[in-house]
Amino acid sequence: MSEAYRIPFLDLVKPHKELREELVNVFSSVLDIAGFIGGPVVEAFEREFAAYCGVSHCIGVGSGTDALRFALMAAGVGGGDIAVTVPNTFIATTEAISQAGARPVFVDIDEGTYNMDPQKLREYFESGCRVDSETGHLIDRKLGRRVAAVVPVHLYGQPADMDPILELAERYNLIVIEDACQAHGAEYFSKKDGCWKKAGSMGKAAAFSFYPGKNLGACGEAGAVTTNDADLAHTIQMLRDHGQAQKYYHDVEGYNGRLDAIQAGILRVKLQHLEVWTEERRQSAIRYRELLASTEGVVLPSEPAYSNGVYHLYVIRVDDRVQLQQHLAGANIGTAIHYPVPLHLQKAYVGLGYQAGDFPVAERCAAEIVSLPMFPGLRKKDQIRVADGVQSFVGRAPVGALAASAGRG
Numbered sequence: 001m002s003e004a005y006r007i008p009f010l011d012l013v014k015p016h017k018e019l020r021e022e023l024v025n026v027f028s029s030v031l032d033i034a035g036f037i038g039g040p041v042v043e044a045f046e047r048e049f050a051a052y053c054g055v056s057h058c059i060g061v062g063s064g065t066d067a068l069r070f071a072l073m074a075a076g077v078g079g080g081d082i083a084v085t086v087p088n089t090f091i092a093t094t095e096a097i098s099q100a101g102a103r104p105v106f107v108d109i110d111e112g113t114y115n116m117d118p119q120k121l122r123e124y125f126e127s128g129c130r131v132d133s134e135t136g137h138l139i140d141r142k143l144g145r146r147v148a149a150v151v152p153v154h155l156y157g158q159p160a161d162m163d164p165i166l167e168l169a170e171r172y173n174l175i176v177i178e179d180a181c182q183a184h185g186a187e188y189f190s191k192k193d194g195c196w197k198k199a200g201s202m203g204k205a206a207a208f209s210f211y212p213g214k215n216l217g218a219c220g221e222a223g224a225v226t227t228n229d230a231d232l233a234h235t236i237q238m239l240r241d242h243g244q245a246q247k248y249y250h251d252v253e254g255y256n257g258r259l260d261a262i263q264a265g266i267l268r269v270k271l272q273h274l275e276v277w278t279e280e281r282r283q284s285a286i287r288y289r290e291l292l293a294s295t296e297g298v299v300l301p302s303e304p305a306y307s308n309g310v311y312h313l314y315v316i317r318v319d320d321r322v323q324l325q326q327h328l329a330g331a332n333i334g335t336a337i338h339y340p341v342p343l344h345l346q347k348a349y350v351g352l353g354y355q356a357g358d359f360p361v362a363e364r365c366a367a368e369i370v371s372l373p374m375f376p377g378l379r380k381k382d383q384i385r386v387a388d389g390v391q392s393f394v395g396r397a398p399v400g401a402l403a404a405s406a407g408r409g
Ligand SMILES: Cc1ncc(COP(=O)(O)O)c(C=O)c1O
Pocket: 063, 064, 065, 066, 089, 090, 092, 093, 153, 179, 181, 182, 208, 209, 210, 211, 222, 223
């Protein structure tokens, strides 16, 4: 019997083959004008992505990490302030907080959505902090530092529950910077405002990553900040470009964090396909749900009524995920873990003084999660094979076998 072909965790080759001509044209046209950094292509992408997110400004930068760092700095978060986020995210979230000069403090996640639990945020503010009677600042009781910002992460492409987070932030006068690095086009239904809102349009500013594997990915490193605040946008434009608004006149010390024109041109091409790709991801998520429904021992992603997620990742939970990964690898199916160690238990953050047991939900989830193959163009027959793999692991009849025996082949 010949070995089954490989189902990758992520197929980045196919979309680039399909768009090859358009992408090569981008490269040629930028070569023709030799305008590699900034310029009209970058500005056009910024306009288009701002419109896509429903905001007035987009500032292209070098990466999602740059985007988070610049957004925090421009909003005045630093100087030893606290920025509250979650332990189950990519380390770039907290790197940006630290590199802006602030200190990350974690609150636990919601077990259903894997995103910031607004109730835990409230508990931290009400029990772990006090309001200074003179300044009105929120002060962490243990650390004696001011809480300045909240950084909710729209993890796996699902928006965090923003209404209560924004309401708490408003109550305590805190800045909200969305980490939308995995959530291009995700939507949140705000009960407060009675409408759907795009990820990246709800906080003071938001950060996007265009790392190649993201839903909207460049062919290299790229990122962007979105905001409705013109002053903030101006400050970020300066921060990304050595603190200058006019060449060689530096108002502040900045960074080399610009978006290059070739990546911007590539992103313009891909942005035109994003809605179709997102729909394909959503359809694949629906199909996984049908195929894996009521499979004992497998927790599927849950999508609350307020969320219209974009399934950057399709993450399930099982007790013995290492064995499941091995089992699927044996069936030539790629998987990944996002992320195996919550940030408060990473070596890099020993200095923050957290210990195992501090965030039980995040810790439990980190031990059980597995990301299944998810990308636009994932075929039904391949999803059936993945579901077969999962179900044969947990000891159920494979769905392919069931489908065949029911004559549905
Ligand atoms: C949640 C999250 N935040 C931040 C980042 C950082 O983005 P980048 O890799 O473009 O710097 C990423 C990307 O990997 C991410 O997934």
